[in-house]
Amino acid sequence: MRIAVVGVGAIGGIVAARLALAGKDVTVFARGENHAAIARGGLAITQMDGRREVARVHASERFEDAKGFDVVIVAVKSHQLPAVGSGVAAICNDDTAVVPMQNGLPFWYFHEHGGALAGSTVESVDPGGKCLGAIPARRVLGVVTFMAGERPGPGEVKHTGGEGLRLGELDGRSTQRLESVATELRNAGFKCPALEDIRNEVWLKLWGNAVFNPISALTHSTLADICNDPDARKLVTQGMMEISAVAAKLGVTFPMTIENRIDVAGRIGHHKTSMLQDVEAGNALEIDALTGAVVELGAKVGVPTPALEALYRAVKLLDRTVRSGNLSVRAERRGGLPG
Ligand SMILES: NC(=O)C1=CN([C@@H]2O[C@H](COP(=O)(O)OP(=O)(O)OC[C@H]3O[C@@H](n4cnc5c(N)ncnc54)[C@H](OP(=O)(O)O)[C@@H]3O)[C@@H](O)[C@H]2O)C=CC1
Ligand SMILES: CC(C)(CO)C(=O)C(=O)O
Numbered sequence: 053m054r055i056a057v058v059g060v061g062a063i064g065g066i067v068a069a070r071l072a073l074a075g076k077d078v079t080v081f082a083r084g085e086n087h088a089a090i091a092r093g094g095l096a097i098t099q100m101d102g103r104r105e106v107a108r109v110h111a112s113e114r115f116e117d118a119k120g121f122d123v124v125i126v127a128v129k130s131h132q133l134p135a136v137g138s139g140v141a142a143i144c145n146d147d148t149a150v151v152p153m154q155n156g157l158p159f160w161y162f163h164e165h166g167g168a169l170a171g172s173t174v175e176s177v178d179p180g181g182k183c184l185g186a187i188p189a190r191r192v193l194g195v196v197t198f199m200a201g202e203r204p205g206p207g208e209v210k211h212t213g214g215e216g217l218r219l220g221e222l223d224g225r226s227t228q229r230l231e232s233v234a235t236e237l238r239n240a241g242f243k244c245p246a247l248e249d250i251r252n253e254v255w256l257k258l259w260g261n262a263v264f265n266p267i268s269a270l271t272h273s274t275l276a277d278i279c280n281d282p283d284a285r286k287l288v289t290q291g292m293m294e295i296s297a298v299a300a301k302l303g304v305t306f307p308m309t310i311e312n313r314i315d316v317a318g319r320i321g322h323h324k325t326s327m328l329q330d331v332e333a334g335n336a337l338e339i340d341a342l343t344g345a346v347v348e349l350g351a352k353v354g355v356p357t358p359a360l361e362a363l364y365r366a367v368k369l370l371d372r373t374v375r376s377g378n379l380s381v382r383a384e385r386r387g388g389l390p391g
Pocket of ligand 2: 200327
C-alpha cells in the first residue's frame with residue numbers, strides 16, 4: 053500500500069513516522085524548512101516512552117512530483133484544508149481513500165448522511181464548499197484522532213499522549229478499504245477500531261476541543277490546569293451542555309457524563325492544546341471548525357449557545373491579534389509598566 057501524508061506537523065508527523073517505522077512506503081508532502089529537514093535527515097519522532105527514532109520517508113514539496121497513492125492522509129489544520137484540496141485531488145487515483153485528520157466538525161459531516169441537514173455545508177468548516185469540491189465525500193474515510201503531539205522543530209515531532217485513531221466509512225458500511233487502512237494503522241501501533249458510526253466519535257472529541265482549546269488559548273493553561281480549576285470546570289460544563297443540546301438535535305448521544313469527559317481530558321495532563329501551541333508559535337487559530345461550527349449549527353437547529361459564542365468571539369479577536377504579530381509586543385509593554 054502506498055501512503056501519502058499531506059501536512060507533517062504534530063499529528064501528520066507522528067502518523068507518518070510510525071507508519072514508516074512499521075515498514076510502510078510513506079511519502080510526506082511538507083514545505084519550507086520542514087521539508088528540507090525531512091529530506092536531509094528523515095523524520096525524527098520522540099515516542100511516548102522518550103525513545104527518539106528517525107523514520108525514512110520520501111519527502112516532496114510539490115504535488116506534481118508524486119502520485120498514485122492508495123491512501124492520502126491529510127493532517128493540515130482545518131482552515132488550511134482549502135489550500136491543499138486541489139493538490140490532494142492531483143495525487144489520487146480513482147479509488148484512492150482520503151483520510152482527513154482534523155479536529156472539529158469535518159467538512160464531510162452532512163454527506164452520505166440522512167436527516168434534515170443532509171447534503172448541506174457548514175460554512176465555518178468549508179467556506180463556499182471548496183474542500184468538498186476538491187475531495188468528494190465518496191473518497192473520504194472518516195477518522196477521529198484521540199492522541200496528542202507537538203512539533204519541537206523542523207523535521208521533528210513529539211508524541212505526548214494517546215494512540216487512538218477511530219476510523220469509519222461515512223455511510224457506516226464495513227468495506228475492504230476501511231479494513232485495509234485500519235489494519236495498516238494497527239500494525240503501526242495505533243488503536244484503530246473500524247466503526248459503524250464515526251459521527252458519534254466526532255462529537256465525543258468535539259465535546260472537548262470546542263471548549264478546552266479556546267479556553268487554553270485564551271488563558272495559556274494546559275488541560276490539567278483547566279480540569280483542576282473549579283471556575284474553569286464550570287465554564288467547560290456550560291459549553292459542553294450547549295454542545296450536547298446541539299448534538300441531540302442531530303440524533304447524537306454521548307456515552308459518558310460531562311464530569312467523566314472532563315476527567316478524561318484532565319488525565320492527558322499538562323498538555324498544551326494544539327490551539328495554545330498555535331498562539332505561542334504566532335500561527336492562525338483553528339477556531340471556526342471547532343467552536344464556530346457548533347455555534348453555526350446551534351443557530352440552524354434552534355439551540356442557544358451563549359457560552360460557546362463568547363469563547364468563539366474572544367478567540368477570533370485573539371486570532372487577529374496573533375496574526376497581526378502584536379501579541380508579544382503587548383506582553384513586553386505590559387511587563388515594562390511601572391507598579
Ligand atoms: N497537536 C495535537 O496534539 C492534536 C491535533 N489534532 C488536530 O490535528 C490536525 C493537525 O494538527 P497539528 O498536527 O497539531 O498541526 P500542525 O500545525 O502541527 O501541523 C500542520 C502541518 O501542516 C502543514 N501545512 C499547512 N498548510 C500546508 C500546505 N499548504 N502545504 C504543505 N504543508 C502544509 C504545516 O506546515 P508548516 O510547518 O509549514 O506550517 C504543518 O507542518 C488539526 O486539526 C488539530 O486540531 C488532533 C489531536 C491532537
Ligand atoms: C487537547 C487534545 C490533545 C485532546 O483534546 C487535542 O485534540 C488538541 O490539542 O487539539
